[in-house]
Amino acid sequence: MVAWGAFALVALLAGSGCAQEPRTWAEYTESLPPLQTIPHESSHTLRVLYLEDPRLPKLDEKQRETLYRKIEILLAQWYSFKVDLVEVGAGDLRERFEKAAPVFETPLAKDFISRNAIDLGGFGSKDSILSTIREDLARRDEKLIRRYVKLKPGATKDDAAAAVFAVFEDRLTRLRETPVGEEGKDILHSARYADTQSFSHWEVFLGRLADADFVLSNSVIAGPDSAMPLYVAVRGGITNGFVTNSKENDYRAVGVVGALPFLSDAPFFLEERGKIPQREKLDTLATFWMHELGHFFLRMKEHYGEGGCVHVAPEGLRVYEWHRAVRKAQNTCRFLPEERLTLY
Ligand SMILES: [Zn+2]
Numbered sequence: 001m002v003a004w005g006a007f008a009l010v011a012l013l014a015g016s017g018c019a020q021e022p023r024t025w026a027e028y029t030e031s032l033p034p035l036q037t038i039p040h041e042s043s044h045t046l047r048v049l050y051l052e053d054p055r056l057p058k059l060d061e062k063q064r065e066t067l068y069r070k071i072e073i074l075l076a077q078w079y080s081f082k083v084d085l086v087e088v089g090a091g092d093l094r095e096r097f098e099k100a101a102p103v104f105e106t107p108l109a110k111d112f113i114s115r116n117a118i119d120l121g122g123f124g125s126k127d128s129i130l131s132t133i134r135e136d137l138a139r140r141d142e143k144l145i146r147r148y149v150k151l152k153p154g155a156t157k158d159d160a161a162a163a164v165f166a167v168f169e170d171r172l173t174r175l176r177e178t179p180v181g182e183e184g185k186d187i188l189h190s191a192r193y194a195d196t197q198s199f200s201h202w203e204v205f206l207g208r209l210a211d212a213d214f215v216l217s218n219s220v221i222a223g224p225d226s227a228m229p230l231y232v233a234v235r236g237g238i239t240n241g242f243v244t245n246s247k248e249n250d251y252r253a254v255g256v257v258g259a260l261p262f263l264s265d266a267p268f269f270l271e272e273r274g275k276i277p278q279r280e281k282l283d284t285l286a287t288f289w290m291h292e293l294g295h296f297f298l299r300m301k302e303h304y305g306e307g308g309c310v311h312v313a314p315e316g317l318r319v320y321e322w323h324r325a326v327r328k329a330q331n332t333c334r335f336l337p338e339e340r341l342t343l344y
Helices: 005-017 025-030 061-079 093-099 107-116 125-138 142-148 157-176 199-207 267-272 278-298 319-328
Strands: 044-052 083-092 214-217 241-245 253-258
Touching: 025 107, 044 093, 061 083, 061 278, 083 093, 107 199, 125 157, 142 157, 157 267, 199 241, 199 253, 241 278, 253 278, 278 319
Parallel strands: 044 083, 044 214, 214 253
Antiparallel strands: 241 253
16 A cells, blocks of 8 residues: 555654544544545555455355455546455454454443443343434434335324334344255354454444454344444444545555445345345346445545445345345436545
8 A cells, every 4th residue: 555645744743643542432533643645646546454254144255256356446447446355364353353352352342342232132222222213313304314214294203213112123033034054053143253244343343343444244244233324224324335444554444345235135125125136146246346445545435326326325224125226327416515524
């Protein structure tokens, strides 16, 4: 990767100014310098780490290479970035998380995980999830909410929150009970695999990841968390991928895509997402990865409503229709504001 003179200097000064490790998540995010624009003129390297849950459909080496080449082409076509994707490692997802155990035990990580993780079965969890949903809905207009859940005329914001919760709980329960592994002897969500599917664990893991810029996994991140937006809640808490802040690379960004919702033909996915033809699975996954890379390279904010634009996240779990619309429109985004993210 090319080092960007002024940018690197600012990073160095910011680094030397804070000798003390932040202990709370708020302190940590406040300590992050604003994101800089990534220059189009230089060429870049994106270091990819592939992490696998052996119980789930896999992406073999050849499929991964094909996927990386597709992404390089799309980055050039849609975002005018010259990027080489290089796989820097491949390994077992659960083992890697186990090795990262000390990272999850720091005061900073514990602060974040305890604030964000909501135990679905725990006492009072319905109230915490409902209040998360209510907070999110308060910021959104009714027309947009109605795109995600069916509501009677005259429904209040509380009715809408109850409807979103019902969809959330039903989908997450069915997803978590999906049979996996040899002859479907295991289920997707169990104590052994819980951390590898937890949004807050991923946030902490990615923030400290030094050997890669992006993780590709064949698993899924799903569960309630205290920051989930409407479009994540109606997917049953599934986060197909996300990008967050990093102090470990020059991009100041790090991300993950969980490929299970694109690769699996389990009944849950066939019902909620529909069938993706085998030959189009990699392309569908590539389109979604481009959504995340819009956050990563363009510092693009989340956008809503405009079909055929890759920066608008797929609604619900219908990723295939979303992918087709984006490809058909050749990723046309007419209403994108100029403003970009200064912090993930
Ligand atoms: Zn997004």
